Amino acid sequence: MPVSIDIELPINKKAKFPASCVVCAADHPDSKIVLTDSAAGVLSSWFFHSNLWSAKVTVEAPACKHCASSYRWLRYFYILVLLLSIAAGIFLANWCVPPGWSRLLKKISTFAIVLPCLIPYVIWVIKNPLPFHIHADEKKVSYQFRNPDYAKGFAILNNVLKEEDRDDFAAH
Ligand SMILES: [Zn+2]
Numbered sequence: 001m002p003v004s005i006d007i008e009l010p011i012n013k014k015a016k017f018p019a020s021c022v023v024c025a026a027d028h029p030d031s032k033i034v035l036t037d038s039a040a041g042v043l044s045s046w047f048f049h050s051n052l053w054s055a056k057v058t059v060e061a062p063a064c065k066h067c068a069s070s071y072r073w074l075r076y077f078y079i080l081v082l083l084l085s086i087a088a089g090i091f092l093a094n095w096c097v098p099p100g101w102s103r104l105l106k107k108i109s110t111f112a113i114v115l116p117c118l119i120p121y122v123i124w125v126i127k128n129p130l131p132f133h134i135h136a137d138e139k140k141v142s143y144q145f146r147n148p149d150y151a152k153g154f155a156i157l158n159n160v161l162k163e164e165d166r167d168d169f170a171a172h
Contacts, residue, residue: 004129004144005151009158011140015059018153023067023131025150031065034058037136057136059143067131074130085121089114 009015021029036058063071093110101109133144145151155161 003126004133004146005148007143007145007151007155007158007160008140009143009160011057011136011138013158015141015143015154016157017061018150018157019062020150020153021064021067022061022145022147022150023063023071025147026064026067029062029064029067031063031068032060033063033068033071033132034060035132035134037134037141057134057141059134059141061132071131078125078130081124082118082121085118086114089117092117 020027022033036056038056090110093113096113097106097109129144129146131146135142135144143154145154152161
């Protein structure tokens with residue numbers, strides 16, 4: 001079962017990538033995948049509902065031209081499946097929440113119905129992770145790889161893998 005392998009680096013550290021495609025591992029890729037995530041501070045999200053004060057993290061990972069293009073479409077597809085799951089939940093909530101309920105109760109019950117509708121999506125994403133993804137928080141960036149060999153190369157390049165851990169990682 002392919003699950004992604006997460007490697008964390010401090011947010012201010014520029015990641016080094018192996019000189020191969022992050023999707024298919026081909027050598028000397030001719031393009032790149034650019035991903036941006038913002039490390040929204042809890043306070044700025046809470047008070048301003050914005051990423052105004054948060055650090056924006058942009059990462060460029062080497063990729064073949066056709067892998068970068070198919071990756072883009074794959075991301076759109078994942079977003080589409082997520083939106084369809086949310087829409088299905090809202091449709092279900094509209095269908096089974098009695099019209100006489102108060103607005104607050106309607107909101108709470110819609111939320112309670114939509115959340116379980118996202119479980120199949122979450123399981124599907126865990127079982128079929130994107131080849132590469134990032135997630136930033138205030139202190140670190142998590143680099144998520146589907147290919148364990150690529151993840152290992154990345155970890156070694158960025159000095160997050162100690163010599164004695166290398167065999168364990170290979171068995172991951
Ligand atoms: Zn490729």
